[in-house]
Amino acid sequence: MPAVPAVALALLLHVVIFAAALVLPRLFDRAPPLRKPIIAHMVALGRPRDPKLLPRKESPPPASAASAAPPVPSTRTAPPSAPQRREPSRQEMMDRALARAAGKATPESQEPPDPERAGSAAGSAQGTAASAEEGDAYFTAVHDAILEQYVVPSVISERERLYLAASVLAYIGPDGRILKHEIQKKSGNAFFDQALELAIQKAKLPPPPPDLARSLRDSGVVLNFRP
């Protein structure tokens, strides 16, 4: 019967395919290709400082944000000052930004920023950087959440800080929890390695967006730490 060889051929073909499926990944087993997301921050709201004047100390953002403004440099002057309240942590600022993005933001008081704060008049009161570019929102949130907890012991000398580097592979669950982490490269300084482990343990990450959830759970994200 002509059907018998055809079935046999089909079976053989399927066996070959499944064997290939099992063997080939091992043959080509290698680390997933690396991709560096762009970490972006909002430009700080402030007044451009005359370059001929001596600098002022860096001023943190005010406690409450003024209305959001696009992170584009401008030469317009900033509104007058108001008394400063408690400084929000980066985590709080990130939570607020995420809440606004999710439409859960509560009305915030209109508090003008410190008039002597360096930055751009068209920046955001919550801005933390002097310049910005469009970036990857989720990885920026991960970056900021870990950085919030990232404390380098001052006992490590400036000279040693120049050379310290460590890599950690972290797997992130759908709820934002770090499921596990592996130190891929130790720094050689026990107190620095301890500091970055603490940062990873304490960091509260937002849940990844659906298109990243699976890869972050299965392949993880590489965190390269330098002091």
Next chain:
Amino acid sequence: MTSAFLLALLLAAPDRPVIDLSGGRVQPLPLAIAPPAGAQEAGVAIQAVLAQDFERSGLFRLLDPASFLAAPGEGLTVIDFPKWQAVGAQALVKTSCEESGTDVVCDMRLYDVARGQELLHGTYTAPRQAGRLAAHRFGDDVVRFFTREAGVFQTRIAYVREGDGDKQIVVSDWDGYAPQQLTTASINLLPAWTPDGKVIAFTSFRDGGGAHLYTVDAVTRQVRSLALMGDFTTGASYSPDGSRLLFSASQNDNTDVWLAKTDGSGPRRITDSRGIDISASWSPDGKRVAFVSDRAGTPQIYSMAADGSEVRRLTFQGNYNQEPAWSPKGDLIAFSGRDEHRVFDVYTLAVDTGKLTRLTQNQGTNEKPAWAPNGRYLLFSSTRGGKRQIWLVLPDGSNPRQVTSEKVGAADPAWGPLPGR
């Protein structure tokens, strides 16, 4: 077709994102100092000095002893590390002191709490009345262990004690303890240590003929004249190897920087601008000199080779920058500058990039920065507490601590060399 799709799925690997993290907050290491064992009086006194050294160093955050969970009688070597870890300690210091004749002998140890490892262990002996020395020496050993740099807890500082109508040169421990006045008359300013720490040069009006340079022995208090040129000689600065001396002198209504041998002999002028050139400060390699000149219209910081050649202007912001002090590490020059509110504050200038960093702001008048010999701290005078006193900060301006508590005031700090130089 199905097979090819399946294969593609199996072989395709997802991108693994990489996030670079740098710029973590630099914060002191949480450190616990366990209650002392052995002789309580000596142990408690030495622990107090040790705690103050560590706290002022900016390297450690001392944990509140009230929070400790470990048994008070816990020994020096059998340690319940999880209990220390539970209170947040990353490092632990254990001490046990005994009085032996006229001395106090202390066993002092440093532990890594997370790993349960002893990091440092030593026996420190000091005269009973100078038990602080034992604490300072152990503290310096701890600093060296972590930073691989010398600590400054055994160093001394000099400054000017301001009185009612007079100003005197004073030396004290680095923390302002045990101040000793070295001079007794007239107005004496701008102390400068020799690299061996035995002698201090200073500017004085004692001879009635203007300001001139003198030296005072830091032990015997013997005063000698050093440079008596014209009616204005000031601002002594010894080269790091101790072989040369810089100062400013006014001749023919022109103030310039002069270079001489350590004893003041063989002076020669190394600047020749029509402006005022003063406040010379050596680079740590002795090859260059930072100084102040108003040759461009306003006082600004300049540098030049030690022979006066290769003059470069370093500051371009602000219209009154003065009192440069070159860091022992060579990377920074601290100075005081007057901002747009006409108040002097302390800044650092990165020698390589020219970047200015402000260390003080909105806290009175802050002047005359002076580096610690290991480059990890700065002293300066500040009116932030009302009276002008000497304050200590880290090079980024953080962790400010008052050093002196002079009745009228204190100014012009100068930090002595590391011990053993």
